[in-house]
Amino acid sequence: MRKTLLLGLTAVMLTSLATACSKSNEPDKAATSTAAATQGTTAKDKVTYTIFNGVAGSKDVNTNQTTLGKALEDQTGVNFKLEFLVGDLKTKIGTMIASGDYPEVLIPDAAIEEVMNAGAFIPLDELIDKYGPNIKRVYGDFFNRMKAKDGKIYYLPIAVQVGKFIPEPDGGHGAFWVQRRVLEEAGYPTIKTLDQYIKLIKDYREKHKSEDLTGMVSLTHDWRFFVTSNPPMHLMGYPNDGNVTVDLKTFEAKTYAANDATKTWLKTLNQLNADGLFDKASFVDNYDQYIAKLTSHKVLGFFDYGWQVANATNVLKDEARQDPTKDGYRYFKLPVTMSENIKDAYIDPPGLATNRGIGITTKAKDPVRIIQYFDNMLTEENQTMLGWGIKGETYEVNDKGRYYRTPEQITKLTEAFNEKFGFKYYNWNWPMYNTTSTLANGNARAPGNQPEVFELDLTAKDKEILGKYKIKTYSDLFASPDDRPWFPAWGFTKGQNSPELIWETKKDEITKKYFPKLVLSTPDKFDSVWDEFNKEFGKLDTAGYEKWTTAEVKKLIDIAKGGK
Numbered sequence: 001m002r003k004t005l006l007l008g009l010t011a012v013m014l015t016s017l018a019t020a021c022s023k024s025n026e027p028d029k030a031a032t033s034t035a036a037a038t039q040g041t042t043a044k045d046k047v048t049y050t051i052f053n054g055v056a057g058s059k060d061v062n063t064n065q066t067t068l069g070k071a072l073e074d075q076t077g078v079n080f081k082l083e084f085l086v087g088d089l090k091t092k093i094g095t096m097i098a099s100g101d102y103p104e105v106l107i108p109d110a111a112i113e114e115v116m117n118a119g120a121f122i123p124l125d126e127l128i129d130k131y132g133p134n135i136k137r138v139y140g141d142f143f144n145r146m147k148a149k150d151g152k153i154y155y156l157p158i159a160v161q162v163g164k165f166i167p168e169p170d171g172g173h174g175a176f177w178v179q180r181r182v183l184e185e186a187g188y189p190t191i192k193t194l195d196q197y198i199k200l201i202k203d204y205r206e207k208h209k210s211e212d213l214t215g216m217v218s219l220t221h222d223w224r225f226f227v228t229s230n231p232p233m234h235l236m237g238y239p240n241d242g243n244v245t246v247d248l249k250t251f252e253a254k255t256y257a258a259n260d261a262t263k264t265w266l267k268t269l270n271q272l273n274a275d276g277l278f279d280k281a282s283f284v285d286n287y288d289q290y291i292a293k294l295t296s297h298k299v300l301g302f303f304d305y306g307w308q309v310a311n312a313t314n315v316l317k318d319e320a321r322q323d324p325t326k327d328g329y330r331y332f333k334l335p336v337t338m339s340e341n342i343k344d345a346y347i348d349p350p351g352l353a354t355n356r357g358i359g360i361t362t363k364a365k366d367p368v369r370i371i372q373y374f375d376n377m378l379t380e381e382n383q384t385m386l387g388w389g390i391k392g393e394t395y396e397v398n399d400k401g402r403y404y405r406t407p408e409q410i411t412k413l414t415e416a417f418n419e420k421f422g423f424k425y426y427n428w429n430w431p432m433y434n435t436t437s438t439l440a441n442g443n444a445r446a447p448g449n450q451p452e453v454f455e456l457d458l459t460a461k462d463k464e465i466l467g468k469y470k471i472k473t474y475s476d477l478f479a480s481p482d483d484r485p486w487f488p489a490w491g492f493t494k495g496q497n498s499p500e501l502i503w504e505t506k507k508d509e510i511t512k513k514y515f516p517k518l519v520l521s522t523p524d525k526f527d528s529v530w531d532e533f534n535k536e537f538g539k540l541d542t543a544g545y546e547k548w549t550t551a552e553v554k555k556l557i558d559i560a561k562g563g564k
Contacts, residue, residue: 048079049370051358052102053429054093054109056085056287057311066422068386075382078373080105082425089222096120102361105370107158107429110223112355116154117496121359123152127371134378135371135431138162145354145556149495155359156374156431161350162445163438167480169454169473171435172307173346174234176336179300180465181328188468192340194235198268201301205277214299215277216269220512221286224308228282229511231303232261237342239349239481240305242490243504244549248482251557253489253549257511258537261338263530269519270526283516297329306333307428314415320461321411327461335478349481350436353491358429374431380440383433386426387445394421395447403443404452485560486553503545510536 048062063069064079073079083103085092093111096102097118108115115121128135138160139146146153176197182204183189191197201215219227230240233256238245244253256262272278279293293299294312306313313331320327335344358374360367376382388395388403394413395405405413418424426432433439435446444450448457454473458466471477494501514533521529 046073046077046079047366047369048081049105049364050081050083050103051105051107052083052085052096053107054085054089054111055107055429057291058082058084058424060084061419061425063422063425066420066425067390068422068426071385072373072377072382076369076373076376078369090114102363104361104364105358106361107358109356112155112357113494113496113501115359116148120361121154122362122364122367123154124156124360124371125153127360127367128153131368131371132375134375138378138431138433142352142354145352145559148493155357157352157354157357158429159432159434160352161437162433163440164442165350165436166438166444166446166449167347167475168436168446168449169451169475170306170448171347171475172305172310173348173475173478174230174240174303174305175333175346175478176231176303177301177309177331177333179328180330180332180461182300183332183465183468184328188465190469191334192337194265194268194336194338197301197334197336198272202275202277204300212298214279214293215272215275216301217279217290217293217299218269218282218302219285219287219290219304219308220283220516221290224287225508225512227304227308228515229257229262232256232259232265234303234344234346235265235336235338235342236261237337237345239345239347239484239487240490241484241488243507244489244546246484246486246489246550246553248484251486251550251553253546253553255507255542255546257507258534264338266515266518266530267526270521270523273519274523278519280520283520294331297326314418318414321459324459324461327459332465333474333477344479345481347475347478347481349484349487350434351484351487351491353488355491355493358431378431378433383445384439384443386432388447389421389423401441401443402452403447403450405447405456407456410453410457486556489549489553492549492552499541499544500548503540503542506540507537510540 060081060083062079062081064073069079089109089111093108093114096106097114097120102120106115106120135156139156142157142160143153146157148154176194178191178197178200182200185204185207186200189196189200191200205213205215219225226242233239233241233245236245236256241253243257244255246253269278273280279299281289285293291309291312294302294309295315302309309331316326316330320330335346337344360370364370377386391397394409395403396409397403413423415424427435433445436449437445439445444453447453466472466474469477492500494504510533514529514536517529518526518533
């Protein structure tokens with residue numbers, strides 16, 4: 001799942017951060033550790049429930065083994081055993097469905113349709129009505145979009161925009177990434193097009209043949225195949241709407257899997273492969289192997305989303321803090337498009353993906369306590385704690401009510417600390433304010449979005465590279481997003497065995513079969529393989545899929561205008 005679900009609008013809303021607040025109203029360590037759950041749940045009769053998360057990349061843990069999780073357990077009496085995906089998502093979920101053996105709470109990610117079709121989730125409507133005042137406050141405006149075909153709500157989408165929008169200075173949006181040392185050696189050139197980006201990598205590799213460097217790597221494992229299939233839409237100047245691009249004037253949705261942009265992208269990878277610059281293992285490596293390669297110092301470039309490669313970029317950042325000479329192995333994000341006259345759209349507008357979320361399963365013995373836990377997480381006090389931590393330990397408050405972190409606090413926020421404290425485990429996948437949200441007192445929900453914190457977190461090397469490009473934040477290099485009330489189209493809910501779901505399934509099968517062939521074939525055979533791919537793709541009812549998606553887009557535009 002992408003963390004760019006709910007990014008949005010423009011930097012003008014940063015002015016909201018100037019809102020002053022009384023120091024006496026700020027949550028402190030005592031307040032956050034003793035705040036009662038909203039329905040009077042107490043710490044007695046402690047229980048442990050299991051959550052399975054369909055995303056790999058984290059180690060299993062009990063939430064009460066972390067500082068944040070222990071604080072929430074003190075408030076509610078509830079601890080969660082977090083289990084993360086190992087292996088193939090569809091296989092894992094399929095085994096659960098076949099056996100009927102579910103955890104109490106399930107985050108099935110891309111397999112959510114299968115879970116819904118199996119009837120694994122219980123409806124949440126009555127639970128929310130009785131025990132979810134904060135859920136109503138945060139999600140209430142989206143309840144109609146969250147309902148299944150039967151009119152009931154079965155899961156809570158991950159993260160909702162609350163308050164004013166704050167763009168992420170170094171956020172989780174997509175980009176073409178390149179090692180900083182490559183830019184330094186080239187004199188920090190302006191890179192806007194795919195051709196310029198590829199030439200940059202080729203030139204560096206040519207000058208450093210003895211280092212056994214990989215020009216580019218990609219990811220195709222399981223549902224993460226989009227890392228390889230998504231770039232064409234971004235190269236055309238569109239945000240991540242999934243299988244389609246949506247015209248801002250006509251609102252017509254068009255697929256791009258077999259269009260000229262995709263052909264150009266795959267042909268580029270094909271030539272890179274022929275030149276020995278592309279990692280062939282991209283089509284067989286799993287996520288962990290991919291992350292390991294990004295931290296190996298050997299990969300010069302790749303396309304991906306910031307949220308997905310954070311496990312690698314955070315490690316590289318920690319290394320560079322300990323040893324500034326390793327800063328060149330960190331990556332820099334570039335807004336690459338097909339031509340210089342195309343406005344990039346990597347930063348997503350705000351939206352809500354209703355086909356991803358967290359739900360309570362039929363195996364839950366006490367759904368009330370689980371929904372109370374979720375609701376308690378959504379209090380302002382707990383959203384502050386989950387985002388900022390504990391006053392005096394991981395953040396401070398100045399005399400104007402502004403949250404900030406000291407240099408010492410920033411230094412200790414390593415990947416290891418974030419795991420132990422709980423920031424790593426509570427930064428996503430739960431019901432929460434989106435990271436681009438603001439708290440009621442005007443401070444950013446996410447510390448990294450607070451200008452004071454972002455600026456103080458910059459190393460000398462960070463300031464140097466930002467200065468070379470005459471920008472204050474990394475996101476300044478990217479265009480501000482356009483308003484797209486339907487966003488993201490990939491989050492539209494499809495019915496069981498619907499033509500739309502069937503189209504997506506068959507499309508995935510075809511692209512996963514042919515994209516490797518297209519990239520790994522010899523250049524002289526590329527066109528014939530492309531023709532073969534187009535012939536197979538042409539058998540799909542793409543016109544029907546585009547018509548349905550367009551109708552959904554226009555429906556949400558009408559809702560945004562005040563329609564029903």
